[in-house]
Amino acid sequence: MSQDQLNSLARIFTFEKKLREAQSIVELRYIVTNELRSISPFIYSFFGTWTKPKRFKIEAISDIAVVEKTSPVTNLVQKIIQQKLKEASTDTHVFTLETESLIPAKGENPLPEQFIWVPCHSSQKGMQAVLVLNRNESWTEQETEYLRHIGSTIGHAMGSLVDKNIFEKMFTIIRSALFQFILFSGIIASMFIPVSLSVIGQAEIIPNNPSIINAPIDGVIEEILVDNNDEVSKHTPLVNFEKTQLQNNFDLAQQELKVIQTELLQAQQSSFNSKEDKALVSLLQSKIILTQETVNYQKLLLDKATLLSPNDGTVVIKDKQALMGRPFQIGENIMVIADPADVQVEILVPVKDSITIKKGAKINVFLDSDPLNVIKASVVKFSYEPELTAENLLAYSVIAKLEQEDAPPRIGLRGSAKIFGDEVRLFFYLFRKPIIVVRQTLGL
Structure with missing residues (x-):
């Protein structure tokens, strides 16, 4: 026996050992569709069983965690397998x-x-499953023999994990009159169980009491000096407005001031000999005061062309590129400076799903970045009128305070939140929406 054959047998033994050690059907499917490459290379592997006596279903595909029923590849191979079964x-x-x-x-x-x-x-329970492998190169006779042997091993492992008669036993129990009576009684009794009415909405972590940076002048943004989530300190430059016109106005005002000052000096020198020049001195002194005010005002506008951070914090800016070159009017919002340690959560509750929400109501927040951990929160305030969201849906805005004080989540994180309302009976909880639809349709 050659060294290659010995290596192949060793890999087969290892594969069979993994099959025997599989603790569940899910684990066995993964081993079959992914671990077999070391024995017979393939591109795609499809593994399926019968969910009903005459209904075959692909339940595992190589390199894919969850089989997508609507996938074109899955549907195509499903048809191929059905034809082979026929x-x-x-x-x-x-x-x-x-x-x-x-x-x-x-x-x-x-x-x-x-x-x-x-x-x-x-050998005891017959056909348990079907494995279909796919690749560009044809299979050798040796590989076919190996896979024939492995097929029987997989069938034996499947038979040890699945009780083929479990559905028949369950069906017999369900058909019994006693079971049906107990089940029906349990369902009726459960309808009176008190549960909390709840609603789920989109959630986003937002800053609490941020410093809002508005346009101090009318003008066009030339440059934004910071990016979203940048840490800035007090007096850090944030935005530069276009300064050309402002600088020209300031220079012209200064030149005008110098001209008037020169005229004043000349008038003062000749005022000893001329009553008219004495009167002109007073007039020019008044003009100097007004022009100096203009210079100071133009200087103030020029200084305001560079926006500075009012405090330490984190920059929150939605779309930096969209703001560049855009004309702004005084008071228009540009960005906010937020304290990353002082955050809250905003929940958008669709109008069609709204319930009675009270201040202090409990909320469970699940962030998309960490969906397995819940963040506790409570309602602080909520809007009485719905607003149109980015998805073009009417929704109420609910602001909630996070109970988690240490390591608050980052501003901008999104997820979902479940808001708990008043206690109701399970019957109303389950049939609330159908009742609403019936009342709206029939006008009851």
């Missing part, structure tokens, strides 16, 4: 299909033409 193919064999029939959807690349059909038999 042909009563019960032995491991290689088969090929034409390229035209292997295109999952228009515009997508076709699957490789080479397939191998691996039925998974159990």
